[in-house]
Amino acid sequence: MNERELRGQIEDVRTGKLSRRAFTRMMLGLGLTAPLATQMLAHSGIAVAAEKPVYKPTKRGGGGPLRVLWWQAPTLLNPHFATGTKDQDASRIFYEPLAAWDPEGNLLPILAAEVPTIENGGLSEEGTSVTWKLKQGVKWHDGQPFTADDCVFNWEYAADPATAATTIGSYKDVKVVKLDDYTIKVEFSKPTPFWADAFVGYFGMIIPKHLFGQYAGAKSREAPANLAPVGTGPYTFVDFKPGDVVHGKNNPNYHMENRPYFDTIEMKGGGDAVSAARAVLQTGEYDFAWNLQVEDEILKRLEASGKGRVLVTMSGNVEHIQLNNTDPWHEVDGERSSIKSKHPYLADPAVREAFNLLVDRASVHKFIYGRTGEDTANYVNAPDKFVSKNTHYEFSVEKATKLLDAAGWKPGADGVREKNGVKLHAVYQSSINAPRQKTQEIVKQACQKAGISIEIKSVTASVFFSSDVANLDTYPHFVADLQMYTTTMGQPDPGVFMRSYLSGEVASKANKFQGRNITRWQSAEFDKLFDQADKELDPVKRAALFIAMNDLVIKNVVVIPVVTRPVVTAAAKNLHAPISGWDNNTYALAEWYREV
Amino acid sequence: MAGSTPASPTVDAAPVVVRATTRARQVTPWTEAWRRFRRHRLAVAGAVVFVLMILAVAFGPLIWRVQINEIDFTAQLQPPSWAHPLGTDDLGQDLLARMLYGGRISLSVGLAAMVVSIVIGTIIGSIAGMSRGSIDAALMWLTDLFLSLPSVPVLLLLIYLFRESMKHLIGAELGTFVLIVVAIGAFRWMIAARLVRAQFFALREKEFVEAARALGASQIRLMARHILPNALGPVIVAATIDVAAAIITESTLSFLGLGFPPDIPSWGRILFDAKDNLDVAPHWALFAGGAIFLSVLAVSFMGDGLRDALDPRRVI
Numbered sequence: 013m014n015e016r017e018l019r020g021q022i023e024d025v026r027t028g029k030l031s032r033r034a035f036t037r038m039m040l041g042l043g044l045t046a047p048l049a050t051q052m053l054a055h056s057g058i059a060v061a062a063e064k065p066v067y068k069p070t071k072r073g074g075g076g077p078l079r080v081l082w083w084q085a086p087t088l089l090n091p092h093f094a095t096g097t098k099d100q101d102a103s104r105i106f107y108e109p110l111a112a113w114d115p116e117g118n119l120l121p122i123l124a125a126e127v128p129t130i131e132n133g134g135l136s137e138e139g140t141s142v143t144w145k146l147k148q149g150v151k152w153h154d155g156q157p158f159t160a161d162d163c164v165f166n167w168e169y170a171a172d173p174a175t176a177a178t179t180i181g182s183y184k185d186v187k188v189v190k191l192d193d194y195t196i197k198v199e200f201s202k203p204t205p206f207w208a209d210a211f212v213g214y215f216g217m218i219i220p221k222h223l224f225g226q227y228a229g230a231k232s233r234e235a236p237a238n239l240a241p242v243g244t245g246p247y248t249f250v251d252f253k254p255g256d257v258v259h260g261k262n263n264p265n266y267h268m269e270n271r272p273y274f275d276t277i278e279m280k281g282g283g284d285a286v287s288a289a290r291a292v293l294q295t296g297e298y299d300f301a302w303n304l305q306v307e308d309e310i311l312k313r314l315e316a317s318g319k320g321r322v323l324v325t326m327s328g329n330v331e332h333i334q335l336n337n338t339d340p341w342h343e344v345d346g347e348r349s350s351i352k353s354k355h356p357y358l359a360d361p362a363v364r365e366a367f368n369l370l371v372d373r374a375s376v377h378k379f380i381y382g383r384t385g386e387d388t389a390n391y392v393n394a395p396d397k398f399v400s401k402n403t404h405y406e407f408s409v410e411k412a413t414k415l416l417d418a419a420g421w422k423p424g425a426d427g428v429r430e431k432n433g434v435k436l437h438a439v440y441q442s443s444i445n446a447p448r449q450k451t452q453e454i455v456k457q458a459c460q461k462a463g464i465s466i467e468i469k470s471v472t473a474s475v476f477f478s479s480d481v482a483n484l485d486t487y488p489h490f491v492a493d494l495q496m497y498t499t500t501m502g503q504p505d506p507g508v509f510m511r512s513y514l515s516g517e518v519a520s521k522a523n524k525f526q527g528r529n530i531t532r533w534q535s536a537e538f539d540k541l542f543d544q545a546d547k548e549l550d551p552v553k554r555a556a557l558f559i560a561m562n563d564l565v566i567k568n569v570v571v572i573p574v575v576t577r578p579v580v581t582a583a584a585k586n587l588h589a590p591i592s593g594w595d596n597n598t599y600a601l602a603e604w605y606r607e608v
Numbered sequence: 609m610a611g612s613t614p615a616s617p618t619v620d621a622a623p624v625v626v627r628a629t630t631r632a633r634q635v636t637p638w639t640e641a642w643r644r645f646r647r648h649r650l651a652v653a654g655a656v657v658f659v660l661m662i663l664a665v666a667f668g669p670l671i672w673r674v675q676i677n678e679i680d681f682t683a684q685l686q687p688p689s690w691a692h693p694l695g696t697d698d699l700g701q702d703l704l705a706r707m708l709y710g711g712r713i714s715l716s717v718g719l720a721a722m723v724v725s726i727v728i729g730t731i732i733g734s735i736a737g738m739s740r741g742s743i744d745a746a747l748m749w750l751t752d753l754f755l756s757l758p759s760v761p762v763l764l765l766l767i768y769l770f771r772e773s774m775k776h777l778i779g780a781e782l783g784t785f786v787l788i789v790v791a792i793g794a795f796r797w798m799i800a801a802r803l804v805r806a807q808f809f810a811l812r813e814k815e816f817v818e819a820a821r822a823l824g825a826s827q828i829r830l831m832a833r834h835i836l837p838n839a840l841g842p843v844i845v846a847a848t849i850d851v852a853a854a855i856i857t858e859s860t861l862s863f864l865g866l867g868f869p870p871d872i873p874s875w876g877r878i879l880f881d882a883k884d885n886l887d888v889a890p891h892w893a894l895f896a897g898g899a900i901f902l903s904v905l906a907v908s909f910m911g912d913g914l915r916d917a918l919d920p921r922r923v924i
Contacts, residue, residue, distance in 0.1 A: 286884050306884075379684070446884065456871065
């Protein structure tokens with residue numbers, strides 16, 4: 013779909029010929045994300061009306077205890093220091109952002125009075141600023157009023173490198189100005205297509221100035237409120253044992269009517285995904301369990317006991333196999349997988365294409381992930397059956413064999429193909445998790461048939477996903493030929509997602525392996541497209557550029573997408589728990605209630 | 609036991625001696641031990657089971673020629689049948705083939721680690737038991753030091769540090785094997801060392817040792833010929849416990865991702881993979897768990913029998 017057609021569609025939405033939802037689904041089919049689609053509409057002046065989840069209770073409280081299970085327990089409760097969704101989700105019990113992302117990718121005002129649009133003057137035509145009107149009468153748990161000063165403070169706090177906030181990326185390039193007590197203006201240095209970043213969703217939770225004010229900068233970790241939050245959220249803080257349990261109780265002064273429903277909340281950690289699923293679905297000890305990367309067969313069996321149900325929510329997460337472009341087995345300047353080296357056989361496009369043909373995505377979907385992972389050919393893809401028309405995938409051992417034969421890779425004495433003394437032997441690593449090890453085995457078997465020998469390696473998740481600079485087993489070090497994990501679309505915009513292929517983002521010793529480009533693939537063409545998209549204010553042109561970037565990545569087999577991974581959670585049968593794939597699991601905690 | 613009053617073996621054993629007068633000279637301590645071992649029925653049964661298991665894992669894969677990683681989605685989680693005598697796992701892989709292959713790993717890790725720990729333990733225990741004073745004290749400090757180390761974290765560290773270099777030296781599978789065996793052995797020798805030392809303390813004051821010393825036997829000869837054979841009983845029992853512990857430790861390491869690669873089906877790994885499907889496919893876990901249980905039990909009974917057989921003061 014080209015730019016003109018897109019504009020036509022947007023016009024149809026404006027005139028009512030096409031529903032907003034249908035437009036969004038069409039964009040999903042093009043490999044775009046739902047939030048991007050709604051932003052395209054917002055920029056074209058079409059109001060975004062978020063549909064609030066249905067809420068039945070007619071009074072606050074009286075719902076008894078709510079017991080939820082986060083099998084990786086939260087370790088701290090300051091959203092600006094949160095590492096991973098476990099900490100963010102727990103912080104979200106007590107803290108709130110100005111706006112949240114609903115499952116459709118619409119902005120839902122929380123502490124904002126309304127969502128900024130061009131009509132209400134919230135968005136500037138040039139895309140250089142956003143004006144947020146704050147909800148009035150909101151009180152912190154200790155009774156202090158919530159005002160624009162708090163928002164300005166959060167910007168100063170997070171943007172200060174000395175604070176070492178994990179949210180710094182959302183705040184460092186903006187300027188926040190207080191217009192009056194209940195209005196703030198976020199200013200960008202250049203036209204910014206994706207404006208809903210600071211104060212929104214995962215990174216947008218707001219902490220009170222009167223408690224954190226004196227702890228900005230280097231003293232940030234000393235604030236007592238880091239472990240005893242005082243927020244605006246639906247539940248107030250009771251106690252917290254890091255790495256174990258969080259307790260909260262009903263906030264009697266919550267700023268939304270009749271909410272929250274439950275009297276107390278307990279967020280418990282520990283165990284693993286399967287035992288968490290069992291505690292909700294089979295034994296009914298808990299009401300809700302988070303992040304269930306469990307084989308669908310097991311989930312179905314647990315569900316059959318009738319105590320709970322599995323909730324599958326669309327998201328942009330994708331489980332994919334990365335191919336190393338550099339040599340992981342020889343040090344260059346004291347560094348493995350150095351960008352100065354070249355991979356001995358993955359530099360050959362025929363070998364890359366062969367690997368692409370040897371991943372049986374359909375079986376991985378059908379026999380392992382089921383509902384919890386659809387096979388896909390795209391890297392950027394909203395989890396819908398619609399896939400970008402430009403890409404496709406295929407599983408064929410015969411084709412891979414022919415391809416390798418034609419490229420001169422001949423089977424050696426041990427059946428493993430080789431060429432000029434280089435053997436097709438690959439180390440294929442991932443984190444320890446049953447579905448991942450099974451996927452590894454399926455790929456290994458197909459590769460063996462084609463004459464490629466695979467050595468499977470699995471690393472415990474806490475090491476694999478750690479940011480330890482000295483540990484070679486982490487994914488950014490990529491000391492393996494292939495590796496597999498899920499990239500979460502933590503921010504509902506492909507901008508950050510696509511940084512993973514920028515030449516300047518290559519993970520290396522020099523940048524302490526913080527670079528996002530783990531595959532170390534470099535392409536001038538991609539960089540050019542990304543640069544254009546970064547500057548492009550017109551959301552339609554920008555969308556077309558992202559599709560082109562996705563296709564480039566897939567065409568060059570930089571990564572092999574396996575399955576899209578929706579957010580999979582489990583909830584007790586009668587628990588009403590709205591979940592969004594674009595925001596924290598607890599994004600709508602105030603709306604949770606039990607059907608009686 | 610050491611220190612107990614020895615009963616007179618001549619009273620009970622007399623008829624045997626009389627009937628076998630012509631062959632009496634040929635009865636070596638080992639044939640005598642064998643004779644005593646055979647009287648311990650559970651030990652014999654254990655030995656038979658253990659030998660059968662070793663034969664099965666050694667020659668089984670030559671007869672049952674199914675690939676251990678042949679994935680067949682049409683045969684997921686099947687109970688035992690003629691096509692798959694032990695059933696299949698959730699990728700439709702044949703469990704008999706996997707059990708036979710995994711048994712090689714588990715049993716050899718268990719036995720090899722046991723040998724390592726017993727050899728180290730016996731050497732250190734004997735030296736400490738024979739020498740008095742500072743050497744004994746130093747060695748016991750060392751033993752206490754090792755006993756107080758948390759073994760699993762240190763194991764993880766050792767394996768993490770040396771896995772890569774071992775892999776380059778002798779290959780992925782063998783490197784992991786040697787490393788795991790040495791690492792487990794190096795953390796389980798303390799019990800054996802303490803047992804041997806205690807036995808030495810009791811035995812070195814005995815009359816027969818004094819007699820040997822009076823005849824001019826050297827320290828080494830005293831240790832090797834007179835004391836050590838008498839001290840072996842409890843060590844053998846400790847050794848059998850070590851076999852079991854080594855099999856279980858190997859499973860722990862596989863579970864933490866620092867053992868063998870995850871697609872190598874050691875018994876511990878099979879059990880780990882099976883745990884989530886215990887409700888619908890109990891056969892999967894039961895065969896692996898049963899194999900570990902049976903091998904550990906068999907080795908323990910064998911140890912029991914050997915202890916009795918090798919203790920010359922015990923009357924059977």
